[in-house]
Amino acid sequence: MKYIYQNKNWPSFTWDTNALQSLLGEVRNKQGKLMGKMEAMGFALQEQALLDTLTVDVLKSSEIEGEILNTDQVRSSIARHLGMYIAGSVPSDRNVDGVVEMMLDATQNFNSILSKDRLFGWHNCLFPTGRSGMYKINIGQWRTDDNGPMQVVSGGFGREKVHFQAPDAIFLETEMNQFLDWFSNEKTLDPVLKAGIAHLWFITLHPFDDGNGRIARAITDMQLCKADRSSKRFYSMSAQILLQRNEYYTILEQTQKGNLDITKWLHWFFENLLAALNVTNSTLEQVLSKAGFWEKQNNVTLNERQKLLLNKMLDSFEGKLTTTKWAKITKCSPDTALRDIQDLISKGILIKDDKGGRSTSYTIIM
Numbered sequence: 001m002k003y004i005y006q007n008k009n010w011p012s013f014t015w016d017t018n019a020l021q022s023l024l025g026e027v028r029n030k031q032g033k034l035m036g037k038m039e040a041m042g043f044a045l046q047e048q049a050l051l052d053t054l055t056v057d058v059l060k061s062s063e064i065e066g067e068i069l070n071t072d073q074v075r076s077s078i079a080r081h082l083g084m085y086i087a088g089s090v091p092s093d094r095n096v097d098g099v100v101e102m103m104l105d106a107t108q109n110f111n112s113i114l115s116k117d118r119l120f121g122w123h124n125c126l127f128p129t130g131r132s133g134m135y136k137i138n139i140g141q142w143r144t145d146d147n148g149p150m151q152v153v154s155g156g157f158g159r160e161k162v163h164f165q166a167p168d169a170i171f172l173e174t175e176m177n178q179f180l181d182w183f184s185n186e187k188t189l190d191p192v193l194k195a196g197i198a199h200l201w202f203i204t205l206h207p208f209d210d211g212n213g214r215i216a217r218a219i220t221d222m223q224l225c226k227a228d229r230s231s232k233r234f235y236s237m238s239a240q241i242l243l244q245r246n247e248y249y250t251i252l253e254q255t256q257k258g259n260l261d262i263t264k265w266l267h268w269f270f271e272n273l274l275a276a277l278n279v280t281n282s283t284l285e286q287v288l289s290k291a292g293f294w295e296k297q298n299n300v301t302l303n304e305r306q307k308l309l310l311n312k313m314l315d316s317f318e319g320k321l322t323t324t325k326w327a328k329i330t331k332c333s334p335d336t337a338l339r340d341i342q343d344l345i346s347k348g349i350l351i352k353d354d355k356g357g358r359s360t361s362y363t364i365i366m
Contacts, residue, residue: 004256005167005204011178013197015263020193023270027192030277031228037284038234046232047084049287052315053233053280054078058103061217061238064245069096078104088308088330098125099214106218107233110225114183116176119207122218126211137209142176145169150206152253163253166206175205183219191227195220196269197262204256217241224273234284240276248272290314293366300347305330306340310349313364320353320361 004010038046055075062069073092077100080089092100102122112118120140127139143150150166167175179201186194203216217238225231241248247268255265293314302310309326319325326337341362344350350362 002257003165003204004258004260005175007260009260011182011201012260013201014261015266016261019263020266020270023267023274024190024192027270027274027277028190028227030274031192034234034277034280035228035230038232041284041288045287045291047082048291049234049284050232051075051078051082051084051086052287053236054103054107057221057233057236057238058099060236060242061103061214062099064217064238064242065213069099074100087304087311094128095126098128101125102215102218103221106222107225108231110222110231114180114219114222116180119176119215122215123208123211126214132210139209142172142207143169143209152206163249164256166204172205172207176207179205183223191223192270192273193266195223195227195273196266198223199269200252200255200262200265203252235276235280237273237276240272240279243275244272286315289366293364297349300349302344303340305332305336306344309340310344310364321350321363322359322361 038049041049055071055078058074058078059069059071070093072088072090073096076086076089077092077097078084079086080092081100081104102125105118105122124140127137130136130139138144145168149168151162152164152166153160153162155161179198182201183198189197199216199220202219203212206212208215220237221233224237225233251265251268255262290311293310305326308330309321312329313321321341323334323337323341326332326341327334330337330340332340341350345352345362349365351365353361353363
């Protein structure tokens with residue numbers, strides 16, 4: 001099997017500009033309109049949208065790799081790192097803080113040079129214990145292939161299928177120097193086009209023992225910040241990739257087993273970036289709705305438990321609100337939970353659902 005990096009002109013990628021021009025133009029137009037819309041929303045709403053987007057981005061990028069992070073911890077960690085106050089902030093695990101630190105460094109410092117040391121720092125952030133699950137890995141350094149070649153494999157024991165084999169580790173120093181030099185110094189390409197190439201190039205080199213996908217997506221976000229000329233993220237490519245995860249792996253495999261014409265990959269990348277931009281409209285509606293709700297409660301006195309639960313209900317609360325859930329989430333007694341809820345009912349913020357008894361639930365009044 002011949003892989004893309006084994007082509008004699010690697011890494012001189014080619015693409016059909018005419019086939020991509022219209023789609024790329026649509027992406028750039030959407031980006032411009034979105035940034036304009038966000039600038040008109042004001043600082044407070046921008047902060048809320050930024051917090052929501054970064055939280056989704058961190059969660060979904062990890063979920064692509066099968067790692068489910070705690071939403072409250074991720075949100076709280078991002079808020080602390082950005083100096084934002086949020087009701088009901090919770091402590092976060094070191095691995096959560098690490099992913100957050102990597103993503104924030106990539107986006108908030110998007111104009112800083114992407115160097116080997118910086119990538120090693122990101123890798124250390126992802127694996128603060130030096131382990132990936134139960135397995136000890138080399139962190140803060142390129143992989144060595146001591147245990148065999150780096151392969152992307154699926155299937156159970158005895159039925160393994162090799163989808164891709166990365167370049168031998170002995171070539172990584174040279175390959176990564178070439179990639180980093182290109183990423184820092186290539187100024188002629190459209191920045192969105194460059195984001196698509198950078199993602200493919202890095203993930204093909206697969207330079208680390210683990211964490212390559214998350215770092216590739218951080219590099220993509222970094223380059224998209226350059227395209228937007230802003231550190232503020234209002235759309236999530238990682239969330240879109242998760243939705244199309246099977247397609248993502250399929251197009252990657254096809255491209256990595258092909259020649260240096262990457263038109264199909266770039267077309268897929270642009271299509272899904274456009275989809276991510278379109279999803280942002282619903283995110284903004286949620287932010288505006290939430291802001292409108294809190295504006296109405298501006299003069300209402302609420303305790304921290306009430307603020308926490310109301311924010312959860314306004315974001316993405318699963319199922320119905322009950323006193324049991326209230327008590328569990330806020331770590332209070334059922335009696336306290338019921339008093340909190342009854343207080344909100346008396347203030348016209350919650351309403352008791354029709355169904356009573358042990359399954360009594362409550363809905364927020366918008």
